[in-house]
Amino acid sequence: MDAAISTAVSGAAPVTDAPPYMSVQRVQKIYETAGGAVEAVSLADFTVTSGEFVAVLGPSGCGKSTLMMMIGGLEPTSAGRIRVDGAEITGPRADFGYIFQDATLLPWKSVLDNVLFPIKLEHGRTRDHLERARELLELVGLWDFRDKRPRQLSGGMRQRVAICRGLINDPKLLLMDEPFSALDAISRDDMNAALADLWDRYHKTAIFITHSIREAVYLADRVLVMSRRPSVISHDVRIPFQRPRRMAMQETAEFNEICGFLRRKIEEGYQRA
Amino acid sequence: MTATSDGARKKPLLPTGVLAGYLRQILLPVAAALVVLVAWEVSVRVLNVSPVLLPPPSMILERLQELFFPLLLKHAIPTMWESVIAFLISSALGIALAGFLSSSTLLREAFYPNVVLFQLIPKIALAPLFIVWLGIGSQSRLAFSVFISFFPVVIATLAGLDNVDRDLLRLCRALRASEWQTFREVRLPHAIPYVFSGMKIATTFAIIGVIVGEFITSQAGLGYLILFASAQAETALILAAILVLCAFGLVFYGLVAIAETVTRTRFGA
Ligand SMILES: Nc1ncnc2c1ncn2[C@@H]1O[C@H](COP(=O)(O)OP(=O)(O)O)[C@@H](O)[C@H]1O
Ligand SMILES: [Mg+2]
Numbered sequence: 001m002d003a004a005i006s007t008a009v010s011g012a013a014p015v016t017d018a019p020p021y022m023s024v025q026r027v028q029k030i031y032e033t034a035g036g037a038v039e040a041v042s043l044a045d046f047t048v049t050s051g052e053f054v055a056v057l058g059p060s061g062c063g064k065s066t067l068m069m070m071i072g073g074l075e076p077t078s079a080g081r082i083r084v085d086g087a088e089i090t091g092p093r094a095d096f097g098y099i100f101q102d103a104t105l106l107p108w109k110s111v112l113d114n115v116l117f118p119i120k121l122e123h124g125r126t127r128d129h130l131e132r133a134r135e136l137l138e139l140v141g142l143w144d145f146r147d148k149r150p151r152q153l154s155g156g157m158r159q160r161v162a163i164c165r166g167l168i169n170d171p172k173l174l175l176m177d178e179p180f181s182a183l184d185a186i187s188r189d190d191m192n193a194a195l196a197d198l199w200d201r202y203h204k205t206a207i208f209i210t211h212s213i214r215e216a217v218y219l220a221d222r223v224l225v226m227s228r229r230p231s232v233i234s235h236d237v238r239i240p241f242q243r244p245r246r247m248a249m250q251e252t253a254e255f256n257e258i259c260g261f262l263r264r265k266i267e268e269g270y271q272r273a
Numbered sequence: 274m275t276a277t278s279d280g281a282r283k284k285p286l287l288p289t290g291v292l293a294g295y296l297r298q299i300l301l302p303v304a305a306a307l308v309v310l311v312a313w314e315v316s317v318r319v320l321n322v323s324p325v326l327l328p329p330p331s332m333i334l335e336r337l338q339e340l341f342f343p344l345l346l347k348h349a350i351p352t353m354w355e356s357v358i359a360f361l362i363s364s365a366l367g368i369a370l371a372g373f374l375s376s377s378t379l380l381r382e383a384f385y386p387n388v389v390l391f392q393l394i395p396k397i398a399l400a401p402l403f404i405v406w407l408g409i410g411s412q413s414r415l416a417f418s419v420f421i422s423f424f425p426v427v428i429a430t431l432a433g434l435d436n437v438d439r440d441l442l443r444l445c446r447a448l449r450a451s452e453w454q455t456f457r458e459v460r461l462p463h464a465i466p467y468v469f470s471g472m473k474i475a476t477t478f479a480i481i482g483v484i485v486g487e488f489i490t491s492q493a494g495l496g497y498l499i500l501f502a503s504a505q506a507e508t509a510l511i512l513a514a515i516l517v518l519c520a521f522g523l524v525f526y527g528l529v530a531i532a533e534t535v536t537r538t539r540f541g542a
Contacts (some may be wrong), residue, residue: 074447090448098447104440108462108540121450121458 007023019086020047021205022071022173027080029066040066042230048222054215055208056233057262058226064209065177071207072096072175084173094122094154097171097204097224101178103158105150105165111137113145115164129168138166140194154186160194163256167202174206179217181211189247192218196245213259213266218245225265235265328509337513345517348498352483353521355494356413359418360479360525364472366419367426374427375434375460376452388427397420400485409490418482425474433467434460462540469533476525480518 029041031233040063048054058064069075071082073091082089092098106112113120116131137143140160152157157272159179166174180191192215199206210216216223225235240260241249249255279305310330316322317329324332337345374381374388400417407413418428445455495514502510 072447074443092447094449096447098444100440100444102440104438104444106441106459106462117458118448121448121454179348 021052022084023052023082024067024071025081025083027067027070027082029063029070029075030078031066039230041070043232044226046224046233046236048207050205051203053199053206053211053219053221055220055223056226057210057213057216057223057266058231059228059266060211061236062226062228064211064226064230066176068177068207068209072098086123086251094169095172097166097169099143099159099162099166099172099174099176103150103155103162105158105161107150110149111142111153111161114150114161115168117165118169132170132256133164133168136167137161139198140164143169154187154192156183159183159191163195163198167198172205174204176206177209178211179208180215188212188215188253193247195219196243200244213262214250217255217258217262218250223262225262227266234268235262237262237265289321292399293392295468302445304340325508330510332509333512333516336509337516339511340513341517345495345514348493348495348514349517349521350478351411352487353525354498355414355418355483355486356476356480356521356525359482360472360475362415363419363475363479366421367471367475368430368468370423371427371430371464372436372456372461372478373430376456380430385431388424388431392424392428396424397481397485400489403486405491411491414483414486414491418479421482422475422478425478426468426471429467429471429474430464433464436467437463465536465540466533469529469536472529473526473533476529477522480522480525484518484519512541 003131022043024046027038027041027044031038031040044067056064056067066075070077071084071089073089073093073096084093085095106117109117112133115137116129119126134143137146138161142157142160142164145153145157150161153161159182163179166176179195179255180188183191196219208216220239223235223237223239224233225237226232227234237258241255312333313327314329317327328336374384385512399420403413403417403420407416434456441459441463442455445459450458469495483494484496484499487494492499495518499511502508502514
C-alpha cells in the first residue's frame, strides 16, 4: 500500500532545467547553550518550486521552528546554505511574509493598523495598501472588526489578522510556523478552510510548519516529514489532491490513506531514535 | 422555620448591585474615616487634652477656614509650583535617561546597577548638599526634588522598555524595523503603563522633596509655614497646612491618573 504513494527522500526533487525557487542545501543548526551544544537540525536538504505549498511535519522539539527561522533569515545556519529566488539568505527579506504560532499583534493598535504595520515600517502607506487591507480583511470576514483592539477578538480572529498582516506586502514566500496550533479543533478547521481559500486566490509559495498530519495533507502540495532528533527530512511526500481543496475531502479513503502513511513514517522515526 | 425562608431573610446592611457596589466603595471608607474623626473629637474633649498636643478636628477646620485665604493659600502656591515643575523635569529626565540606557546593552550593563544602588541611598540625607551647591534659592529645592523624584520614573520606564514580549521583538526583526522604529512602535507604547506608574510615585516624591527643601531653608511655602507654626506651638495650624498639602497631593495624583487614562485610550495600551 505504501508503495502506491509517491515518496522521495530528501534531495530527489523533480528534475527541471530552471533553478528551483528555493533551495535548502545541507543545512545544519547547532545552538550553543550554557548546558552544551544542541543540534536542532542535523541535516535539511530540499528544494521548493515557485508556487508550491510545502508543509513541514514533525513532532514538537524536532527543529521545525529552527528550520523556518533559518529560511526566514531570523537565525543563521551553522552549516549549509539557503537560497531563495537566486539570492542567499542573510537576514529577513521584504519579499517574505511571516506568520508565527502566536498572532503577536500589537495590543495598542486596531485590527486595521496591525494589518498595515509592515507598510508603516516601510513608510509606504498608500491608498492601494488600504484597499488591499480591506480586501484581505473582507476575505477573512474581519472588515467589520477593523477598529477593534486585539484583546476584543477571539484567538482564531487574531490569527486571521496575523495572516492578513503576513499577506499585506504581497510577499512571494509565506513562512508559517504552526499558525493554528494554539486554536481549538473547530476554529482550526475554519482557519484551514480560510487559508485554503486565500491560497486559491493569491497562490504564493509557502512553507507551513505543523505537527498536525491532517492539516498538512489538507493544505499542502508536498509534505516534508522531519524526524525526531537527530532531525533530518526523512520523507518527501507529494499530495495528489486537486485544488480548490474542500473540507469534505478529509472523509475520502485516499485522504485517510495518506494520513495513515505519514503517521507510520513518523512512528518509524520514533522507533529508530 | 429555617433562616433562609423568605420571612426570616435579613435585609443586607448595605444595598447590593452594581451601582450600590460603587457607592459602597466610596461610602464605606468615608464612614470609617468619620468614625475615627468623631472618636478623636470626643476623646480629646472628654479627656481634656491640650490643643497644643492634639487639637480636635473641629478646631483644625476652624483654623483652615479662618486662615485659608490670608495665609495658607499664599504659602501653598510656591510649594505647588515647585512640586509641579520638579515633577515635570523629573518625568522628562527620567524617561529620557531610561530611553538612553535601554538603547544599548553596554550602557545598561554599565549604569543600571548604579541607578539601583543609588536608589538605595537615603536621599533625604543629601538635601543639605544641594544648598551647599546651589544656594538657598528655589533652584536648590527644585534640584533636590527632581533628584529624589526621578528615580522611580527611570526604574519603571526601564522595566517597561525591557519587558517587551520577545515575540513582538522577533516580529520587528522579521519586518526589518530599525532600532528607532522598534523603540517608537513597540517598546515605548508597551512602556506607557509602566511610565505612568513611575510618574504617580514621582508626584509624591516631588512634594516631599520640596517640603524637605522648605524645612531646611526658605521664606515661604507650606514646609516653611509648618516649621513656623511649630515654633509658635500652633498645632492646629500645622495640621491645617498638612490638610492643604494632602488635598494638593490628591489632586496632583488625580491629574496624572487622568493623563494616563487619556494617553492609554489614545494608544490603547
Ligand atoms: N534559541 C535557542 N537556543 C537554544 N536551543 C534552542 C533554541 N531554540 C530552540 N532550541 C532547541 O532546539 C530544539 C528544536 O527546537 P524548535 O526548532 O523550536 O522545535 P519545534 O519547532 O519542532 O518544536 C529544541 O530542543 C529546542 O529546545
Ligand atoms: Mg516550534
